[in-house]
Amino acid sequence: MIFDHLDRPMHIIPGNLPCSYASVRDVEWEWTVEDLHATGATFLTLWGTDDRDRDDPCFAIRAAFLLPSGVVILSHKIRDLANPSYPSIAQAFPAAARMERAVRDLLGISSKTIDQRGWLRHDAWLTNAFPLRRDFNFAAQPATPQSAPYAFVQVEGDGVHEIAVGPVHAGIIEPGHFRFSVVGEKVLRLEERLGYTHKGVAKQFESLPLNEGHRLAARVSGDTCVAFSWAYCAALEAITGAGVPARARGLRALALEHERLANHLGDLGALGNDAGFAFGLTQFSKLKEDLLRANVDAFGSRYLFETIVPGGVAGDLPQPAYAHLLYFYRVLEHEVTGLRLIYDEHGGLQDRFREAGLLRHDLAVQLGAVGLAARASGIARDLRVDHPWAPYDTLATQIVTETGGDVAARVQVRFREIFESLRLCRALLADLSRNSMQPAPIRGDIPEAEGNRLGIGVIEGWRGPVMIALETGPGGTIRRCHAHDPSWQNWPLLEHAILGNIVPDFPLINKSFNLSYSGQDG
Amino acid sequence: MFNTISRMIHTGILTEPKPLPESTPTADPQHALWKILGRALCIRHVDAGSCNGCELEIHALNNPYYNLEGAGIKFVASPRHADMLLVTGPVSVNMEEALRRTYDAMPAPKLVVALGDCGACGGIFGHTYASRGGVAEIIPVDHTIPGCPPTPAAVLAGILHAITTRPA
Numbered sequence: 197m198i199f200d201h202l203d204r205p206m207h208i209i210p211g212n213l214p215c216s217y218a219s220v221r222d223v224e225w226e227w228t229v230e231d232l233h234a235t236g237a238t239f240l241t242l243w244g245t246d247d248r249d250r251d252d253p254c255f256a257i258r259a260a261f262l263l264p265s266g267v268v269i270l271s272h273k274i275r276d277l278a279n280p281s282y283p284s285i286a287q288a289f290p291a292a293a294r295m296e297r298a299v300r301d302l303l304g305i306s307s308k309t310i311d312q313r314g315w316l317r318h319d320a321w322l323t324n325a326f327p328l329r330r331d332f333n334f335a336a337q338p339a340t341p342q343s344a345p346y347a348f349v350q351v352e353g354d355g356v357h358e359i360a361v362g363p364v365h366a367g368i369i370e371p372g373h374f375r376f377s378v379v380g381e382k383v384l385r386l387e388e389r390l391g392y393t394h395k396g397v398a399k400q401f402e403s404l405p406l407n408e409g410h411r412l413a414a415r416v417s418g419d420t421c422v423a424f425s426w427a428y429c430a431a432l433e434a435i436t437g438a439g440v441p442a443r444a445r446g447l448r449a450l451a452l453e454h455e456r457l458a459n460h461l462g463d464l465g466a467l468g469n470d471a472g473f474a475f476g477l478t479q480f481s482k483l484k485e486d487l488l489r490a491n492v493d494a495f496g497s498r499y500l501f502e503t504i505v506p507g508g509v510a511g512d513l514p515q516p517a518y519a520h521l522l523y524f525y526r527v528l529e530h531e532v533t534g535l536r537l538i539y540d541e542h543g544g545l546q547d548r549f550r551e552a553g554l555l556r557h558d559l560a561v562q563l564g565a566v567g568l569a570a571r572a573s574g575i576a577r578d579l580r581v582d583h584p585w586a587p588y589d590t591l592a593t594q595i596v597t598e599t600g601g602d603v604a605a606r607v608q609v610r611f612r613e614i615f616e617s618l619r620l621c622r623a624l625l626a627d628l629s630r631n632s633m634q635p636a637p638i639r640g641d642i643p644e645a646e647g648n649r650l651g652i653g654v655i656e657g658w659r660g661p662v663m664i665a666l667e668t669g670p671g672g673t674i675r676r677c678h679a680h681d682p683s684w685q686n687w688p689l690l691e692h693a694i695l696g697n698i699v700p701d702f703p704l705i706n707k708s709f710n711l712s713y714s715g716q717d718g
Numbered sequence: 719m720f721n722t723i724s725r726m727i728h729t730g731i732l733t734e735p736k737p738l739p740e741s742t743p744t745a746d747p748q749h750a751l752w753k754i755l756g757r758a759l760c761i762r763h764v765d766a767g768s769c770n771g772c773e774l775e776i777h778a779l780n781n782p783y784y785n786l787e788g789a790g791i792k793f794v795a796s797p798r799h800a801d802m803l804l805v806t807g808p809v810s811v812n813m814e815e816a817l818r819r820t821y822d823a824m825p826a827p828k829l830v831v832a833l834g835d836c837g838a839c840g841g842i843f844g845h846t847y848a849s850r851g852g853v854a855e856i857i858p859v860d861h862t863i864p865g866c867p868p869t870p871a872a873v874l875a876g877i878l879h880a881i882t883t884r885p886a
Contacts, residue, residue, distance in 0.1 A: 320812055321848075327847045340814075341814065364764055393813065395767050395810045395848050399846060400844065416769065418774065475722055481781035485778060714767075
């Protein structure tokens with residue numbers, strides 16, 4: 197890929213997708229970002245590192261994009277160590293705005309954005325202390341943080357009032373704060389404040405050895421543990437050139453599709469419930485539990501936190517699992533088909549689903565929506581289809597898109613993705629069972645990793661693309677690991693989708709996106 | 719409508735027996751359970767910074783197999799209605815104050831159960847600039863349920879254990 201404003205070829209760096217990397221100077225950073233925007237690139241993530249301990253002392257800000265050719269990473273070195281700053285990319289890619297605030301909170305390098313409010317830092321550590329800097333002193337931080345008020349944007353006018361919700365919500369949900377400005381029932385504005393579950397994942401990675409990092413990656417967002425641990429392992433395997441046995445690749449994909457199925461089943465039940473149809477919750481939560489129990493028989497655990505390990509998978513399917521899973525897929529498909537008919541024909545339910553939480557296609561494109569929510573607004577992007585990594589390169593995954601952009605569309609995408617996932621599961625299982633009689637390796641060796649290598653793992657999780665950017669240190673250590681959840685891109689969509697809807701529809705609309713707090717807070 | 723009703727009948731009642739503490743006479747399990755609960759137990763859940771894995775298992779408790787509400791155990795929206803606080807996650811520094819306030823808002827006897835390895839000791843997230851570690855670092859904890867995440871059966875057994883062994 198040649199950009200107009202980049203006069204050098206890009207380097208190839210290790211990754212499970214084709215990854216190219218360019219180190220750019222000041223103005224090139226801005227111009228290349230504009231080039232990328234013009235070519236219709238998808239913005240993946242933004243992160244920073246403290247490289248002041250290197251021969252060329254600097255801070256680096258990095259941005260990853262997805263193009264038809266693969267992942268493109270731009271790295272911009274900031275040599276003004278006293279006042280590190282860089283040009284914001286949020287004009288071209290609005291989803292970057294919150295990431296820039298997070299980078300400032302954690303690393304003290306600042307984009308020239310207008311929003312100077314903390315995002316991940318809620319007065320918990322000192323303003324002039326930056327946790328991701330290598331000289332950060334944990335012991336010097338205050339024992340009890342003082343919470344300062346957060347300046348929410350005020351909406352003024354006759355009859356406008358605010359509803360403050362959270363961080364502790366009324367259900368069994370993760371914490372976050374929503375500030376609604378409403379007139380009567382109608383929402384004029386929603387502002388999210390997140391970061392409550394920030395537990396220092398990026399810093400914690402640096403205390404783990406390379407071959408243990410997948411365990412923390414799995415816990416960035418528990419409902420996406422397979423995708424995150426796979427992304428981490430893919431990055432590590434790409435850096436070390438480790439081979440993953442074909443059988444292990446098949447088992448990984450099977451685990452990833454089971455994760456997608458479990459989350460979609462759970463969401464479909466919860467969406468029915470949030471629209472007052474408790475029957476849906478009962479039925480779908482039963483099916484989800486059946487799947488989790490099938491996971492115990494097949495993989496030895498309900499949520500597959502420990503299934504994917506560097507070099508392969510932790511265990512093979514026991515012999516009886518093949519027949520059990522095949523039977524289970526058949527029952528599940530039959531049940532979901534029946535329930536879909538009930539959902540589709542239920543007037544009250546469809547009345548709540550349709551036109552609620554509308555995210556128009558052009559707005560979704562402009563805001564950089566990714567994953568499931570993007571596909572429900574007509575953006576046909578799915579890594580399993582666009583950049584199929586092994587074993588998806590042999591599966592011919594069918595993309596699922598809807599054009600409605602409302603809750604009903606996000607419900608339909610989930611239904612249809614369940615059927616497609618079941619097709620993939622059957623194909624994967626058929627392949628695995630063909631070769632199940634001879635003992636085959638399921639875990640390859642991981643050669644010793646060189647220091648100072650950057651590797652990328654990108655996996656299409658059930659919400660959208662998750663990414664791990666892993667940088668090795670000397671002697672099998674992690675120098676820096678950036679984990680990115682697609683919720684970063686999609687949380688701001690909710691602020692738009694709710695506009696003009698009524699407050700009681702918020703839980704339904706929120707659930708139709710079902711974004712991760714923990715994944716974005718990190 | 720016919721479809722919905724026939725599916726309800728077809729699904730039937732799936733509720734499984736509850737994991738009662740060993741000392742409980744099992745002749746009439748529901749009665750034994752009521753004896754422990756005093757007919758009902760109201761739980762307020764607080765996610766103090768978890769990865770959301772434990773939340774998935776708490777949700778599972780309400781599915782038809784575990785049928786928690788059928789046993790008289792209910793999750794409530796306000797700490798003022800709660801007999802028990804069920805806390806997940808390492809306590810993130812950003813959630814510390816919200817957790818304290820929720821605890822303060824509860825009526826006595828303020829039973830607290832810390833859920834999962836993180837709730838017990840901070841788990842893989844440990845003690846860092848952003849994580850205070852286990853729940854007991856911030857509020858008094860009566861019982862901890864280890865696991866990553868603990869299974870619904872383990873969560874239920876832990877909740878029942880916490881109320882049977884509560885100080886009088």
